[in-house]
Amino acid sequence: MKNFEKLLLQNKAWAAENTANDPNYFKRSAHIQTPEFLWIGCSDSRVPANDVTGTEPGEIFVHRNIANLVVHTDLNLLSVLQYAVQVLKVQHIIVCGHYGCGGIKAAMTNKELGLINKWLRNIKDIYRFHRDELDAIEDYEKRADRLVELNVVDQVMNLAKTSIVQHAWKEENRPTLHGWVYEMHSGLLNPVSMLQPGDFIDPLYRYDI
Numbered sequence: 412m413k414n415f416e417k418l419l420l421q422n423k424a425w426a427a428e429n430t431a432n433d434p435n436y437f438k439r440s441a442h443i444q445t446p447e448f449l450w451i452g453c454s455d456s457r458v459p460a461n462d463v464t465g466t467e468p469g470e471i472f473v474h475r476n477i478a479n480l481v482v483h484t485d486l487n488l489l490s491v492l493q494y495a496v497q498v499l500k501v502q503h504i505i506v507c508g509h510y511g512c513g514g515i516k517a518a519m520t521n522k523e524l525g526l527i528n529k530w531l532r533n534i535k536d537i538y539r540f541h542r543d544e545l546d547a548i549e550d551y552e553k554r555a556d557r558l559v560e561l562n563v564v565d566q567v568m569n570l571a572k573t574s575i576v577q578h579a580w581k582e583e584n585r586p587t588l589h590g591w592v593y594e595m596h597s598g599l600l601n602p603v604s605m606l607q608p609g610d611f612i613d614p615l616y617r618y619d620i
């Protein structure tokens with residue numbers, strides 16, 4: 412059997428098991444999705460949003476990219492954000508990074524990686540803003556993991572800088588923004604930042620909303 416055929420076979424088993432446990436399982440989720448959460452995570456295959464949060468299909472709206480970045484010119488991210496906030500009316504947005512992130516580590520090198528360097532530039536800027544703190548950490552893995560945390564904090568702030576979030580904060584007093592970091596060795600999520608509607612953001616980034 413080819414490796415991709417295994418996926419289709421496992422899908423049949425998964426569908427059968429769910430239907431056996433609950434005959435209406437798929438009928439229910441096919442009708443409506445009302446997730447309360449938007450997840451912005453890393454594309455890394457080891458950090459699946461539903462699995463690590465113990466949630467079912469229908470509970471989390473998901474966007475993933477390399478190193479879980481919120482980039483203001485990324486039409487994909489902005490479209491997901493707008494739909495989640497304005498149509499699905501999510502209550503919480505979670506930016507979730509993970510320790511040992513390859514994207515973060517790549518941004519700490521001088522390797523010429525082609526197109527992806529342009530994406531990782533965003534992380535280099537975060538390193539530059541925190542250069543003193545990061546350079547003072549001797550252990551390479553610990554320094555990379557601290558950058559993972561600082562990156563998540565910055566991406567949460569990037570969400571608050573969007574007019575999409577600022578409109579929702581003003582008009583509907585939601586969503587709450589969370590920054591979490593997933594720890595692969597333990598499987599645990601480490602909350603590192605949180606912003607609630609009305610929390611302080613640099614006036615330079617506030618719109619007249």
Ligand code: CO
Nearest residue numbers: 453455512513
């Ligand atoms: Co990663």
